[in-house]
Amino acid sequence: MDLELLLVILVDGLVYSSYLFLVAVGLTVIFGVQKVLNVTHGAFYSFGAYLTAFLLGLWINDAEGSAWKLLALSLAIILIGSVFLGVVLGVLIERGLLKFLYNRDEHIVVLATFAGFLVLEDVILLIWGTDPYLAFRPLELMGSSDITGLIFDNYTFTMIGLSFLVALVLWYGLNRTQFGKVLLAVIFDREVSMAMGINVTKIFLITFIIGTFLGALGGAYHAPIISVQPGIGVEVIVLAFAVVVIGGMGSIPGALIGAIVVGLSRAAAVHLYPELELFVIYAIMALVLIFRPEGLFAPIHARKI
Amino acid sequence: MTRLLDRTFWGLTLGLFALLLLNFLLEEWMRSIGLQSLSRGCVAIGLLVLWRTGLVSFGHALFFGFGAYTVAMLQIIGINDIILLLIGGMATAGGLALVLGFLLRQYRAIFFALLNMAFSMILYGVLAKVESLGSTDGIGISQVTFFGFTASSEAYRPTLFVFAAIFAYIAAVGSHWYLKSTLGLMTMAVRENEIRVEYLGYSAEKAIHIKYVLSGVLAGVGGVIMALTVGHVDPDSMVYWTVSGDFVFITILAGTGNVGATFIGALVYELLRTYAFEFAPEIWQLILGGALLLIIMFLPDGLWSLRSEWRSRRALAAARSGKTEKGEAGQ
Numbered sequence: 001m002d003l004e005l006l007l008v009i010l011v012d013g014l015v016y017s018s019y020l021f022l023v024a025v026g027l028t029v030i031f032g033v034q035k036v037l038n039v040t041h042g043a044f045y046s047f048g049a050y051l052t053a054f055l056l057g058l059w060i061n062d063a064e065g066s067a068w069k070l071l072a073l074s075l076a077i078i079l080i081g082s083v084f085l086g087v088v089l090g091v092l093i094e095r096g097l098l099k100f101l102y103n104r105d106e107h108i109v110v111l112a113t114f115a116g117f118l119v120l121e122d123v124i125l126l127i128w129g130t131d132p133y134l135a136f137r138p139l140e141l142m143g144s145s146d147i148t149g150l151i152f153d154n155y156t157f158t159m160i161g162l163s164f165l166v167a168l169v170l171w172y173g174l175n176r177t178q179f180g181k182v183l184l185a186v187i188f189d190r191e192v193s194m195a196m197g198i199n200v201t202k203i204f205l206i207t208f209i210i211g212t213f214l215g216a217l218g219g220a221y222h223a224p225i226i227s228v229q230p231g232i233g234v235e236v237i238v239l240a241f242a243v244v245v246i247g248g249m250g251s252i253p254g255a256l257i258g259a260i261v262v263g264l265s266r267a268a269a270v271h272l273y274p275e276l277e278l279f280v281i282y283a284i285m286a287l288v289l290i291f292r293p294e295g296l297f298a299p300i301h302a303r304k305i
Numbered sequence: 306m307t308r309l310l311d312r313t314f315w316g317l318t319l320g321l322f323a324l325l326l327l328n329f330l331l332e333e334w335m336r337s338i339g340l341q342s343l344s345r346g347c348v349a350i351g352l353l354v355l356w357r358t359g360l361v362s363f364g365h366a367l368f369f370g371f372g373a374y375t376v377a378m379l380q381i382i383g384i385n386d387i388i389l390l391l392i393g394g395m396a397t398a399g400g401l402a403l404v405l406g407f408l409l410r411q412y413r414a415i416f417f418a419l420l421n422m423a424f425s426m427i428l429y430g431v432l433a434k435v436e437s438l439g440s441t442d443g444i445g446i447s448q449v450t451f452f453g454f455t456a457s458s459e460a461y462r463p464t465l466f467v468f469a470a471i472f473a474y475i476a477a478v479g480s481h482w483y484l485k486s487t488l489g490l491m492t493m494a495v496r497e498n499e500i501r502v503e504y505l506g507y508s509a510e511k512a513i514h515i516k517y518v519l520s521g522v523l524a525g526v527g528g529v530i531m532a533l534t535v536g537h538v539d540p541d542s543m544v545y546w547t548v549s550g551d552f553v554f555i556t557i558l559a560g561t562g563n564v565g566a567t568f569i570g571a572l573v574y575e576l577l578r579t580y581a582f583e584f585a586p587e588i589w590q591l592i593l594g595g596a597l598l599l600i601i602m603f604l605p606d607g608l609w610s611l612r613s614e615w616r617s618r619r620a621l622a623a624a625r626s627g628k629t630e631k632g633e634a635g636q
Contacts, residue, residue, distance in 0.1 A: 037415060100602060106415055107361040111557055112601050114550050118594030125587060238426065238546050245419055278430030286423040290408060293416045 004148040009267045011147055015156045017263025018163035019222055023236055024243035024255045025166060026214030032250030033187055033207040035106065039113040040093055041215045042237030043120035047089060048219030050128050051081045053228040056135035067141045074138040078220040086213025089120075094208040121233060132229035139224045155224060162221060163259075166214070170252050183207065187250075242285040248295025257296055313481050316565050321474040328466050336466050338575050340534040343473040346571035347527035349555040350480050351520030356561045357484065358513060359496035360413065364421030365552050367428050368398040368521040370544035372528025374432065377444045377538050381437075387449045387468055387533070394529035395522045402521025403514075410514040422546055432540040443539020446532050469530045473568070476526050481564045483519060492516055524552075554597055560607025570608055 027041045055077045060070055097116055101109045142154040174180040185193040186203050194200050219232075226232065243262050247254025262281050269280040288295060324339070331339065348369050355362055372394035379385075379393050405424060412420055433441050448461060456464045483489045494502050495509045502509045532538050542548065551574070559570025577596055581589035604610050 097598070104601075104605075107418065107553075108557070108601060108605075110363070110415075110418070111550075111553055112598060114554075115594040115597035115601070118590040119598070122588045122591035122594075126591075234547060238422075241419065241422070242426075245423070249415075275434040276430075278433060279427055280430075282423045282426040282430055286420060286427060289412075289416060289420045289423060293412065293420075 005271060007148055008150055009264070009271050011152060012271070013264035013267030014160055014260075015152070015263075016267055017259045018160040019218070020239060020243050020263055021163045021256055021259035022159070022166065022218035022221060023215065024240040024247075024259055025170065025252060026211040026218065027240050028244045028247070028250055028252060028255040029170070029214065030208060030211035031244065032252075033183060034098070034102075034204055035250075036098060036113065037106070037110045037241075037249075038211070039110060039237055040089075040116040040120060041211070041240060042233035043117045043124070044085065044089055044212050044215030045219035045222075045236045046121065046124050046233035047085050048082055048216030048221075049223040049226070049228045049232060050124055050133065050219075051085060051216075052078050052220040052223040053133035053135040054128060055081060056137060056224065057133055060137045061135060063137075071138060071141055074141075074224075078217070078223075082213050082217040082220045085216035086209050089216070090209035090212035091205065093212070094205050098204075098208070117233070117237070121230075124233075125230060130230055132227045133223075134227055136224050153225070159221060163256075166217075167252065167256055174252070179206075239281065242281050245285050245295060246288045248297040251295065251297040254295055254297030261296075309482055309485070311485075313563060313565055314478060317474060317477050317481070320565065320568070321470055324470045325467060328463050328470075331466075333462060336462055337534065338572070338579060340466055340469050340530065342568060342571040342575045343469045344527045344530035344534060345552065345555055345574065346568040347473055347476050347530065348524045348552050349559060349567045349571055350477060350564055351523035351527075352552055352556040353559075353561050353564065353567055354480055354484065354489075354516055354520045354523070356556060357489075357496065358492040358516060360513070361418050361553060362421040362520070362549070363418040363546065363553065364423070364425035364549050365520070365524050366544045366546070366548035367421065367425035368402060368524035369528040369531070369548065369552070370425070370428060370432070370538075370540070371401055372398045372525030373532035373538045373543050374438065374528075375525070376446055376529055376532040377438060380447060385447070385449050386453060387451050387465075390449060390533070391472060391526065391529050394525045394532075396525075398525025398528065399518055399522040402518045406514040406517040406521075409517060410510040422549065425544060425549055426546060429540050429544040429546075432544060439539065441540060443537055443541075443543075446536050446538060448536075449533060465533060469534070472526055472530065476523055477564045477568070480519070480523065484564070488512065488515065554593075556607075557597070558600055558607055560604075560609030562606060562609035562613070566607070566609045566612075573608065 023041075023045055026044070027038060030036055030038045030041070056074060059077070060074050063070060063073075093113075093116060097112060098109070101112055139153050139155045142158070144151050144153045145157075146152075172180075174183060182193070182198055183203060185196070186198060186200055190200055219236075239262070243258040244255060245258070246261055247256070247258030261284060265280050265284060266277060269276040327339075328336070348365055351368070352362060352365060375394045375397045376390050379390055384390065384393065409417060409420060432438060438444050448456075449465075450456075451464055451468065491502065491507060492512045495512055499509045502512075528543070531543070535542075555567070555570050555574045558574055559567045577593060578589065581592040585592060600607060606613070
């Protein structure tokens with residue numbers, strides 16, 4: 001295999017990995033704290049993508065001005081939109097749905113979030129209709145680079161940066177702040193931390209809002225690259241599952257590694273054996289489940305009898 | 306023998322005869338709904354069988370799709386009789402479950418669910434790329450013969466319905482008897498306390514493996530019926546993860562109390578879906594999702610809990626009236 005192809009696979013893979021990480025990290029955060037495998041996450045992604053594509057179409061697509069000003073505005077739209085969605089949808093789903101289900105069987109909770117996903121997908125259709133939205137102005141503004149004859153958009157490279165930024169902030173927040181310590185206590189033992197006076201209800205709500213924000217951010221940042229249309233959430237959620245399972249459910253470094261593994265192997269498949277594209281992702285997921293069911297980076301649990 | 310001929314058995318038998326009579330009255334669109342309910346009902350029984358052990362598969366579309374695609378593949382090599390297709394579908398789905406079972410029987414809880422999903426998505430990834438099976442467009446299923454006989458065009462669907470009803474009946478009664486057998490009952494013990502079952506001298510993994518093969522075969526039967534009903538198989542409507550989600554939906558809707566309730570659940574699901582799609586095409590998913598949420602919140606054991614609630618109310622009423630009678634006698 002020649003070096004150029006390897007380089008292309010590497011770049012392509014890393015871009016795809018960063019996209020996967022942005023989507024999957026919110027899922028893993030929520031699973032880590034609440035032990036809920038949250039299918040509605042796919043709808044958070046679609047909501048983020050739709051809101052961003054809609055607002056970019058409204059204010060940026062035909063706007064005049066310097067590239068920097070428009071880019072800053074786009075970034076502001078992406079961020080503020082995601083925070084807005086995180087708070088609104090997060091509170092809605094956690095307080096309106098999950099609150100009632102924390103004591104139920106975990107399969108029931110997954111199915112309830114599946115139902116929530118179906119509902120939210122149609123809410124999106126009701127708000128934005130079935131026509132696709134295109135918002136690639138930020139993509140054009142940033143220009144592109146030529147790597148060994150293949151053109152890559154610079155915007156996609158900023159996605160890699162954003163992923164590392166998100167990973168860093170989450171790591172810092174979890175390990176170096178008071179909230180993070182409290183969160184770790186809740187993850188480790190919910191009941192004992194409750195007895196110690198931690199307001200677990202509040203912690204759950206805040207984590208869920210953060211997770212929702214991350215899901216929406218994944219969609220929002222991805223919106224300029226894709227054609228935003230019905231069905232994008234269905235595809236994303238099952239990919240995010242694969243990433244989270246490969247890395248270890250509930251582990252943030254795991255989500256990073258999982259995303260890189262899936263991203264690189266998919267890129268390799270696309271460039272070498274295109275017919276294996278989908279197959280390879282789930283084959284890795286199955287292999288990881290077979291040999292390390294808890295995932296590559298699973299937190300160690302004491303066995304309770 | 307009388308132990309086997311219980312109320313559920315008679316209920317299912319009655320249901321079969323009712324279906325066979327209804328067959329003469331049904332309009333074609335109703336028959337289609339009926340056929341799809343029978344198909345999904347079979348898969349949901351497979352899930353119910355697993356559920357009794359506390360296992361939920363988010364990937365049963367794997368066996369469903371495998372059964373359906375077996376029909377397509379057998380037709381390509383020229384086999385076209387409904388019985389052979391059914392046996393073929395059961396054999397391939399069951400065989401796949403047997404092989405995967407060696408692995409899956411070691412998994413519990415969410416890992417079991419997700420590993421199933423991974424396998425179903427692998428099949429999806431393969432089928433979506435196999436050109437000879439039509440990749441994402443799928444492949445058509447031609448009309449079949451019944452024990453060598455060819456049905457005339459107006460008699461074809463009713464005959465298909467008769468066969469589907471009988472297959473589903475056998476599947477349901479067989480599963481019901483299995484669940485009542487020692488082997489079936491023991492798997493409920495596995496859910497309660499697996500270690501204790503092992504101490505009592507039986508292999509929990511073996512019990513789960515048998516169960517897994519049975520549920521794979523049932524899903525295969527469902528797949529065969531669906532392929533013949535729709536006349537077309539494609540990866541998106543047969544193997545995608547949302548299809549598996551729908552099966553779990555039906556299982557929750559019906560509740561896991563009784564095999565017969567599963568078909569009622571499947572019928573309710575099918576009607577809900579058809580009518581929601583017909584009258585509110587923009588929000589049909591919203592209606593389905595909303596219904597599912599209502600069931601989860603208010604009927605934790607599915608439609609079957611309506612029956613037990615009605616029973617307990619009646620018992621309560623009986624106890625109350627009994628008390629007042631006694632009270633009057635005391636005076």
